[in-house]
Amino acid sequence: MDIFRCIKFIQTHLKFTFDEVDKWFEKENATLNYQPLNGGWTILQILEHIYLTNLYLLILIEKGSRKAIRNYYHLDVNPEIKNCSFDKEKFEKVGEYRAFEWIRPEHMEPKGDLNSYEIRQSIIQQYRQCLHYLDLMKNGEGLLYKTTMTVNELGKINVYEYIYFLSLHAQRHLTQMKNNELQII
Template sequence: MAEVRVCLTDTFAALDAWFDQPADLRRYRPAAGGWTADEILEHVGLTNHFLLILVDKATRKALLNAQTQDLAAALAAYEFQTGKLADIGRHKSFAWIRPEHMEPTGTRPLAEVRAQLQQQLAHCRQTLAAMPNGEGALYRTTMSVNGLGKIDVYEYLYFLAQHGQRHLTQLSRNAAEFAHNPA
């Protein structure tokens, strides 16, 4: 849980720093196409929104399971699947066609996107706080991205942070290209 919390905090802090970058950098579109920094940030917020719906459902079920399952036994056999989730944090490490509802429109005000990401970090922290004893390990649900299969609530939160990391790499690439081609 501590590793997930740190990863979430670091990822969201790095994303938040992008809102303070110059507007011309944030609006720069890579020469080969792709998203601007503003669009990437909007996409992360959209994706988090839908992931957190799944996290909330899984959290409720995990907490219910904690009333009837042996938490100590589950934790004794618990293995966090860090390696399985590592590819999520690497930009272009696998092919994935995102659902249309996770595509940025470029029309949301930047302040709204920033506030959404800040609220999402708070939401993630509240989720972790609601399961302080490891209850999140008691419910697993299928994640189709990159064939991950069944992951638990903590792994879903880590997935969310890794998705942000994936796009931080994309943001860094945009910045590097912009530095060489400021248009």
């Protein structure tokens, strides 16, 4: 897949995922605050976790995009574009709930400091940030900077792949929220 189709694919994935996440805010409070039988997070806590994870991933994405754009002025992006290979399969497990052990840092655990409106507005803004970075790097700039991703041993990934990772992380938790809701019925 060439980089321009890759960017379009990530934009589409983000829209679908964030639209699906946003639908959960329309649920009744009883559903949002239902405590699963296994003692896991409520849907509202999962939504807060998505927000918190996005917050920290976007810090890295912002730094990566700045460095990639700086590199764009000093490096030739054409060889990177020519040799670009976007391996979606390498990332698929990230979007699957419980596909592998994932130990998250404590700062990404929900604390209950925000209400559902605040979480929702923050997630909407985070979606817009992702689109902004993709637009900012629409010429392949995101290929010019890589960061190591230790989750599921992904290794060095470029800025576009980092944004895709963010979207997959949210997708992962859609399944978890559906499982919670199924327990209520």
